[in-house]
Amino acid sequence: MVRKALTGNHAISYAVKLVKPEVIAAYPITPQTSIVEKLSEMVESGELDSTMIRVESEHSALAACYGAALAGARAFTATSSQGLLYMHEVVHWVSRARIPMVMAVVSRTINAPWNIWPDHSDFMDQRDAGWIMAYAMDNQEALDLTIQAFKISEDPEVYLPVMVGIEGFILGHTTMPVEIPDEELVREWLGPRRQPYVVDGSSPIGVGGLTMPEETEDIFHGIQESMESAKRVIERVDREYGRMFGRSYGGLTQCYRCEDADYLAVSMGAWSGDLMEAVNKLREEGYRVGVLRLRFYRPFPREDLLEHAGRSKGVVVFDRAVSFGAWGPIFADLVASLAERPEKLPALSNIVAGIAGVNITSEDFEKLVKRFIESVEKGEKPVYFEWFRKR
Amino acid sequence: MDRVEVVKPVHGRLPLTTPSKGVAGKTGLWRTERPVVDNGKCTRCFQCEIYCPVNVIRVEPETGVSIDYEYCKGCGVCADVCPMRAISMVPEAG
Numbered sequence: 001m002v003r004k005a006l007t008g009n010h011a012i013s014y015a016v017k018l019v020k021p022e023v024i025a026a027y028p029i030t031p032q033t034s035i036v037e038k039l040s041e042m043v044e045s046g047e048l049d050s051t052m053i054r055v056e057s058e059h060s061a062l063a064a065c066y067g068a069a070l071a072g073a074r075a076f077t078a079t080s081s082q083g084l085l086y087m088h089e090v091v092h093w094v095s096r097a098r099i100p101m102v103m104a105v106v107s108r109t110i111n112a113p114w115n116i117w118p119d120h121s122d123f124m125d126q127r128d129a130g131w132i133m134a135y136a137m138d139n140q141e142a143l144d145l146t147i148q149a150f151k152i153s154e155d156p157e158v159y160l161p162v163m164v165g166i167e168g169f170i171l172g173h174t175t176m177p178v179e180i181p182d183e184e185l186v187r188e189w190l191g192p193r194r195q196p197y198v199v200d201g202s203s204p205i206g207v208g209g210l211t212m213p214e215e216t217e218d219i220f221h222g223i224q225e226s227m228e229s230a231k232r233v234i235e236r237v238d239r240e241y242g243r244m245f246g247r248s249y250g251g252l253t254q255c256y257r258c259e260d261a262d263y264l265a266v267s268m269g270a271w272s273g274d275l276m277e278a279v280n281k282l283r284e285e286g287y288r289v290g291v292l293r294l295r296f297y298r299p300f301p302r303e304d305l306l307e308h309a310g311r312s313k314g315v316v317v318f319d320r321a322v323s324f325g326a327w328g329p330i331f332a333d334l335v336a337s338l339a340e341r342p343e344k345l346p347a348l349s350n351i352v353a354g355i356a357g358v359n360i361t362s363e364d365f366e367k368l369v370k371r372f373i374e375s376v377e378k379g380e381k382p383v384y385f386e387w388f389r390k391r
Numbered sequence: 392m393d394r395v396e397v398v399k400p401v402h403g404r405l406p407l408t409t410p411s412k413g414v415a416g417k418t419g420l421w422r423t424e425r426p427v428v429d430n431g432k433c434t435r436c437f438q439c440e441i442y443c444p445v446n447v448i449r450v451e452p453e454t455g456v457s458i459d460y461e462y463c464k465g466c467g468v469c470a471d472v473c474p475m476r477a478i479s480m481v482p483e484a485g
Contacts, residue, residue, distance in 0.1 A: 072395035098405055157401045192394040196405055209408040222403010229402060 001245075006178040008171030011139040012078065012104045012164070013038035014178070015146035017048050018186040021076045021102075023068035025053035025061045029083035030116050031168030032106040036078055058083035062090040062103070069094070069101045070199040070207060074150065076101070080168060081108035081122045088126070094161045095130030096219065097207055098196055098226075100153035103131075104146065105165045106172045107269075109356045117357020118167035120269065120321040123297075124329045126163065130223045132230055133298040135165040135268050137254075139176040142166050144247055145295075147186055151237045154194045157229040169357075170270045181245045189244050227299040234296060252301035257283065258290025258308050263373050264346075266309070266317040268294040268330060271360055275318065278365035287373055294330065302337040309338060314347035314376040316369060320354045327385050328352045347376045353388040364388070416445075422465035424480040430455035432477035439469035439478060 006014065012035050016024070024043070026036040042048035055061045058079050065075035079087060084105055094101060107123050109115040126133065132152060136142040142164065149162035166172055199207060211219070235251040242248025256276050258264055267275050272293040282289050292308050294301060309315045315338075319328020326332060331350035338345055349372050354360040368388065375382045433455045440448045440456075447459040448469055456478070458469075470478040 096406055098400060098403065156398045159400045159403075192396050194396045194398045196398065196400045197407060198395055198397055204410050206408040206410050208406050209410075211406065211408065215404065218404040219406050222400070225402035226400070 001182060002180045003177055004180060005175050006139055006143075007034065007173050007175050008136070008139045008142045008166045009034040009106060009173065010038050011143040011178045012146050012166070013042070014180050015143040016076050017042055018181060018183050019074065019076075019147060019150050019190060020048065020187065021050055022073035023051050023053065023065060023075045024077065025055050025064035025068070025075070026077050026079070027055055027058045027061045027083060029058065029080050031108055031118075031172045032078045032080040032083070032104070034173070035104055035106065058087040059090055062087040062094065065101055065103075066090060066094050066097070066099065069099045069195070070097070072193065072195065072198045072200060074101075074193050076103070078104035078106065080106045081110055084122045085110065085125065088129070091126055091129045091131065093208065095223065098159045098222070099161065100150075100159055100193075100195055101161045102146065102149045102153060103161065103163045105163050106168045107165055108168045115356050116168070118170055119355050119357060120165075120319070121355075123163075123165045124321040124323075127298065127329065130160060131298065132158065132160050132162040132227075132234075132296070133165070134162060134296050135294065136171065137270055137272050137293060137295075139171055139174075139178050140247070141249065142171060143178055143180070144241065144245070144249070147181070147190075148237050148241055151190055151241075152230065152233055155233045155237070156194060156196070158226050158233050159196050160223065160226055160230065165269070167270045179247075185244065189240070230299050231301075231303070249295060251304075252294070252296040252299070253304040254293040254295055255308060256291040256293065258292050261288050261290030262313045263287065263289040263369070263376070264292055264309050264312045264315045265289060265365070265369050266292050266294070266305075266315060266330060266334060268297060269320060271318070271320065271354060274360065274362040275365045277362040278369060281362075281366055282369060287370065289369060289373065297330070300333050300337065302340075305334055305337045306340060309334065309346060310341055310344050312346045314349070314372060314382065316349045316351060316372045316382075318365070319350060319352045322352045322355065322387070331385075347382055348384065349382040350385045351388050352386070355387075358390050360388075417461055418464055422463065423483055424465045424467065425460060425463065425483055426458060426465070426467065426469050426478045427481045428456040428458065429477045429479075432475045434475055436474060438472045438474065442468050442472045444468060
């Protein structure tokens with residue numbers, strides 16, 4: 001085990017190096033570029049024995065990885081924002097082919113107007129594509145999640161591609177101490193690549209050809225069932241990883257001081273750390289509040305939310321993306337989950353904030369959560385949806 | 392490459408088919424122009440055969456150029472690359 005000071009992007013590069021995928025294909029886009037720059041350096045220096053394919057677009061980057069993965073290779077790519085949108089068509093091809101692979105998404109606001117700062121809108125745009133969607137809170141988790149992602153993706157109960165998200169610049173370009181596991185141990189833990197079929201020329205098969213409606217429906221239904229199984233696999237892989245490498249996160253969500261909480265704040269990504277700081281201060285003031293952080297957005301952690309939010313007096317959800325004309329995406333999913341037990345609905349509030357990279361501080365969280373709790377305590381109906389803007 | 396284990400998925404059907412004879416690749420009704428060859432002008436230089444993107448042109452030393460119209464898309468690349476202007480594009484509708 002080695003300890004290094006790494007940016008979030010380089011933490012992902014090191015995770016990929018430990019896994020040693022046979023193929024890496026990528027196109028440079030801010031703020032992702034330094035992931036593949038570092039991998040390119042590693043390949044050039046002989047530190048990493050992978051084939052690096054330099055392609056002309058993100059659409060081609062994922063297509064190259066898709067082809068390599070079909071042929072039996074571990075494959076990796078990374079992208080951001082417009083690049084992810086550009087590859088969106090192929091995103092669906094990979095999941096519907098049931099082909100395991102891993103992609104890092106370094107979140108950045110979607111243009112126009114041109115903007116390089118992060119929110120979750122590019123990540124959320126992939127919501128219905130059939131990928132497992134994970135999101136890290138710090139650089140260590142970015143490394144650990146990337147390694148875990150290969151194991152989850154290649155489990156026969158899953159066989160779906162996995163994307164690992166981090167916020168650009170906030171984690172992507174900020175340095176933290178990161179523990180790097182032993183390379184041999186990682187490879188041993190991952191074992192040989194598993195996939196449901198290989199296109200290697202040994203027998204004539206067609207992938208993604210025309211199928212009748214009923215057969216296509218069967219294929220899609222299999223993805224839905226595998227998403228449900230993935231919940232157990234994610235927890236199991238995290239436990240095994242903890243035993244092997246000493247760090248374990250718990251599964252689809254992380255519960256921070258929410259065991260005895262009357263109120264719950266729900267979030268995803270790096271700003272959860274600021275929210276936890278705010279919760280610490282509020283606890284000192286006597287507010288019994290906790291944070292439930294989503295580590296996975298798909299499969300959606302319905303059961304965790306029912307368990308924790310279902311026994312809360314109030315739940316406030318912080319979304320760093322908006323579904324224009326509706327609410328924040330996490331909130332919409334959370335309300336749909338809670339509606340399974342409508343007799344125990346807590347007071348609910350959705351705050352969309354931090355859009356386009358606007359900085360949300362721990363003080364902002366403190367103010368917003370306190371306001372929410374006080375309105376519920378007074379018996380008032382809290383604001384159901386609010387777009388919190390800094391000016 | 393490290394070993395790959397092929398293991399059936401626990402859930403779901405795979406989007407796989409077995410290739411069989413079909414109509415794939417045939418042009419159908421959508422070609423608007425067809426290339427027509429004047430074999431008298433042709434010097435057997437093979438440029439059209441080399442550049443045809445769908446590989447439907449054959450050049451024989453004795454007989455000259457033949458085109459498989461079942462699969463020709465009418466793109467006109469052959470007419471463009473022919474140095475002798477022995478191929479012309481003719482509207483399908485006459």
